Amino acid sequence: MTLQQVTAVLVLFSAGLLLYSLMPTNDIIREQSVREHKTGWQILLILVCLFVLGYLIFAWILFSHHVNYLFSLLSIILFGGAVFVTVVTRMSLYSIRNIQRIAALERHNATHDMLTDLPNRAMLYERINQSIKDAKRNHSVMAILLMDLNQFKEVNDTLGHHCGDGLLQQVAPRINEVLRESDTLARLGGDEFSVILPSTNLEGAKVSAKKIISAMERHFVVEGHSLQIGISVGIAMYPEDASNSDNLLRKADVAMYVAKRYSTGFSVYDSEQDQHTLNRLMIIGKLHDAIINNELLLHYQPILDTRTFKLWGFEALIRWNQPILGLLKPSEFVPIAEQSEVIKEMSCWVVSNAIRKFRHWHAKDQSLRLSVNLSVKDIQDEGFVDWLKGQFDVLGVNPKCMNIEITESSMMTDSKRAMDTIQKLHQIGITFSIDDFGTGFSSLSYLKQLPSQSIKIDRSFVRDMLTDDNDAVIVRSTIDLAHNMGKTVIAEGVESQEVLDILEILGCDFIQGYYICSPLPDNQVEQWMAQERIPINLAREKKSG
CATH class of the missing domain: 3.30.70.270 (Reverse transcriptase/Diguanylate cyclase domain)
Incomplete structure (x- = not known):
């Protein structure tokens, strides 16, 4: 082929490329929903059509006239331009469709449950x-x-x-x-x-x-x-x-x-079918007001060292003196509070008031410990650590006297954030107990990760030890497991001398329950501390030993 023919064919091929680029350009225009975006691509479509016409006219000139190297160079430049337009339009269509696919996936994820793919x-x-x-x-x-x-x-x-x-x-x-x-x-x-x-x-x-x-x-x-x-x-x-x-x-x-x-x-x-349900709805609506109106109060249940039967410390337990429903126990309103943000406000109230009362008892006995319960939302609150440090500073109490009880479930959601909070609290001297041990589904996996010093056996296992062999096995196995991992064990729900005797034999480290003492209002704690704390049968056994 002559130089003239090669140059003309190259221009015609370039025109074909431009025609090919019209298809993705048209697809982009059809798929664009924003008018301003569509207008820009429509202008490009018109320009490409004009370019195709210009390329065809130039090819006709090449066939009709003598061609020199300048014309050949120009045809190569035009070919490069056609390639560029074709690549840009094809890649733009691919990118736009990919963005649309990602956007559709994000919209789907925002409105659907990740586990079941059902609407959320x-x-x-x-x-x-x-x-x-x-x-x-x-x-x-x-x-x-x-x-x-x-x-x-x-x-x-x-x-x-x-x-x-x-x-x-x-x-x-x-x-x-x-x-x-x-x-x-x-x-x-x-x-x-x-x-x-x-x-x-x-x-x-x-x-x-x-x-x-x-x-x-x-x-x-x-x-x-x-x-x-x-x-x-x-x-x-x-x-x-x-x-x-x-x-x-x-x-x-x-x-x-x-x-x-x-x-x-x-x-x-x-x-009208269920008064309890109405009470539950009332609790949801009144929880915030309870804090403002000083309807909440704290009771303190003693925890004893099983070896010496000396007082180890107190667990602070919240109560709600509800004007209509009367005195409510934690189980009647705390689970409801945990479903809303009011639990954070309630936890801050508990911790602040418990430390304020405890500092007077701690001044008389420096070995005493204060145990408080925290919820899932408290553990995952990044600002809780600084707030708690501030409370210790203001009230002049050493953080090392506090023990925080956390449940296994508090680690289930966003466990990394919860672990970070626990580590920060541990660094300032606060100890941790795993509360209600054995009632969750990941006890062992988190037991080795948490910087916990003790395990608290759930009262349901302790209470039925005498009548249920399975519960007795669970208690014994938990004590052995904890001791093998270098942790102490607290048994709650001790309600009889027989249960206490078994716990002693099994080597349980600490005990609490109604047999030792029921939760006390703060104005009765010092009086109880000044009196004989050991149950009569237990005291008799200690003396005979």
Whole structure:
């Protein structure tokens, strides 16, 4: 081929490349949703078309006239430009589609549960609100089901968290099997699920609830384990029970609580059916006011050294003198407080007031220790360490006199942050006890990681040692395990001389319980300290020894 022909063909090939770049450019324009972005690519499309026309005219000139090396150089430059435009448009289309894919994935993750891929709480609220709008427009009704697995905690405690996750992944499709395509199943968190039943009356909601309960009766197989769990379902109706998403879910939760409490499978919301549920709702609303109105108070339960039966220290236990419900124990309101941010405020109140009272007793006996309980949110609060240091400085108390009790569950969520907080507190001299040991599902894994000095055996094991051989084995094994790891053991729930005798034989280091002394108001602590503290039978044995 002559130089003229080669140059002309190169220009025509360049024009072909530009034509090829029109396809991705057109795809970009079609897929752009923002008008300003689309306008820029439309201009580029017009320019590329003009360039193609110009390339064709230049090729015709090359075929019609004599070509020198200057024309050849120009054709090479034009070819480079065509290659550049083609590469840019193709890569731009790839990048835009990749960004769109990532954005779609992020939107999906923001509205779906990572474990089960079901809609999460955010999407649930969105779809409830849409269903309410549709019901208003069509003058129809709808139902909300709130569901909770009955034996899920036992699965976690026995088989571990990974088995619990595997179970939840099987529960979701099992429930979806009995629902209509128009229904929405969502996971709220933990073992709690919700279902939206659009255009469904109360009888239809009951039928759906029964189908779900029946579906859950079949065994699940998780990692070779055959599991059978139940489910409790609460039903709330729009517009009869509530007219917005928050109240519908809250009232479905009330109904579910009743179903779980009475083991009825499902329950329809009725504001008069359960006074305990109303009390629970009252507690949620009044917790913050309790701190402001000085309704909280502290009792202190002595902890004794089992070898010498001398006073080791006190555990600070919170009480709530609720004007309507009376004196409430921690188990009646602390778990509810832990579901909201008020637990942080409550914990600060407990720690501050306990240290303030304890410093007077510590001044008389420098060996005394103060034991307080912290929640999951306290351990994960990055500002808690500095706040606690400030309390010790202001009140003039040595941090080494404090022992903090933490449960195994406090390490389950964001364990790295919790571990960092614990390490910082440990560095200033605070000791740690693992509370309610044996009731969680990761006891051993965290036992070796935590800088804990002691293990506290849950009262449920200690209390039933005399009548349940399994509990006795658990207590003995826990004491042996702790001692082998260089840790001491505290047994709570000591309520008889017989239990105390067994704990002595097993080598338990510290004891507390009603047999030693019930929790005391602060104005009775010094009087108790001044008197004989050892129970009569125990004192007699010590003297005879």
